[in-house]
Amino acid sequence: MPRKYNHYLLEKDNRCLYHMFAAEIFMHQFLLASAVRTMNPEEADWFYTPVYVTCDLTQQGFPLPFRAPRIMRSAIQYIAATWPYWNRTEGADHFFLAPHDFGACFHYQEERAIERGILPLLRRATLVQTFGQRNHVCMQEGSITIPPYANPQKMQAHLISPGTPRSIFAYFRGLFYDMGNDPEGGYYARGARASVWENFKDNPLFDMSSEHPSTYYEDMQRAIFCLCPLGWAPWSPRLVEAVVFGCIPVIIADDIVLPFADAIPWEQISVFVAEADVPRLDSILASVAPEDVLRKQRLLASPAMKQAVLFHQPARPGDAFDQVLNGLARKLPHREGAFLKPGQKVLDWNAGL
Numbered sequence: 151m152p153r154k155y156n157h158y159l160l161e162k163d164n165r166c167l168y169h170m171f172a173a174e175i176f177m178h179q180f181l182l183a184s185a186v187r188t189m190n191p192e193e194a195d196w197f198y199t200p201v202y203v204t205c206d207l208t209q210q211g212f213p214l215p216f217r218a219p220r221i222m223r224s225a226i227q228y229i230a231a232t233w234p235y236w237n238r239t240e241g242a243d244h245f246f247l248a249p250h251d252f253g254a255c256f257h258y259q260e261e262r263a264i265e266r267g268i269l270p271l272l273r274r275a276t277l278v279q280t281f282g283q284r285n286h287v288c289m290q291e292g293s294i295t296i297p298p299y300a301n302p303q304k305m306q307a308h309l310i311s312p313g314t315p316r317s318i319f320a321y322f323r324g325l326f327y328d329m330g331n332d333p334e335g336g337y338y339a340r341g342a343r344a345s346v347w348e349n350f351k352d353n354p355l356f357d358m359s360s361e362h363p364s365t366y367y368e369d370m371q372r373a374i375f376c377l378c379p380l381g382w383a384p385w386s387p388r389l390v391e392a393v394v395f396g397c398i399p400v401i402i403a404d405d406i407v408l409p410f411a412d413a414i415p416w417e418q419i420s421v422f423v424a425e426a427d428v429p430r431l432d433s434i435l436a437s438v439a440p441e442d443v444l445r446k447q448r449l450l451a452s453p454a455m456k457q458a459v460l461f462h463q464p465a466r467p468g469d470a471f472d473q474v475l476n477g478l479a480r481k482l483p484h485r486e487g488a489f490l491k492p493g494q495k496v497l498d499w500n501a502g503l
Contacts, residue, residue: 166205242488253279282407308367321373
């Protein structure tokens with residue numbers, strides 16, 4: 151691929167290496183040196199197109215979604231005009247990283263993402279994306295849900311003694327309201343974060359703040375439960391951080407599809423709370439039996455569990471890169487109808503302009 155689709159974007163702003171969408175960059179670097187790569191396209195089961203669609207940042211470091219559809223469309227036009235492989239399947243044997251809030255709908259606000267829908271040219275491709283929610287227009291069948299990127303080296307540097315007592319009952323640091331985009335608080339996080347704050351800001355069992363202290367990672371290792379409510383999208387980096395630091399994730403995101411469910415037993419290591427039940431969050435957590443807490447903590451202590459949610463550099467056996475490859479392997483052989491007849495067209499190139 152021409153460097154304007156990846157390397158030049160990164161050279162323009164290397165903050166892209168450090169935000170929670172960086173899996174698209176590290177997946178590219180991993181595959182360049184991976185043993186699964188072939189230089190003979192006739193041998194390939196899958197084709198990967200490295201396009202850094204989230205490496206377009208505001209001054210504050212947030213990815214802008216507005217140019218992403220154009221960048222992706224341009225990349226697909228390029229590969230369709232340069233090689234025969236896209237045209238023989240119209241993307242059914244291609245996969246793309248789409249680690250934005252709502253995947254290949256390319257917008258951070260759900261309402262706008264739903265209006266946009268998945269970029270039509272990607273409708274036959276496999277999307278590897280952080281967004282996962284059942285029965286949602288921004289998640290098409292066959293997508294592979296991945297965890298958001300969290301820097302493994304940074305978290306390793308903040309590990310404390312595993313014998314440290316967990317003296318915090320429930321912990322959360324993050325926004326409760328997005329005053330810039332949702333000043334009334336009813337739309338952001340579907341009101342769930344606002345409800346957490348309003349109901350439990352004065353409860354001594356809940357250690358919560360919108361401030362992000364330098365001891366954030368250490369505090370998670372001192373907590374029993376780590377709240378993982380939805381934000382603009384259902385997923386959150388807190389899911390990864392909670393698993394790595396052995397803090398029981400409290401998942402507040404209706405219909406969420408979690409990453410790598412075959413490698414991570416989310417039902418056994420987490421507590422799921424419906425968004426409508428947030429006002430009862432204190433009693434729900436207090437009712438978790440001590441033996442259940444200990445069982446979840448023992449499972450979370452497994453090195454394999456932590457490995458599966460991290461994109462290590464260099465890669466390690468069983469890490470998130472491996473889990474993506476496992477997900478792609480399970481989709482083989484390609485479904486009936488993946489390979490088109492000569493001259494057959496399925497996608498509308500003019501849709502979604």
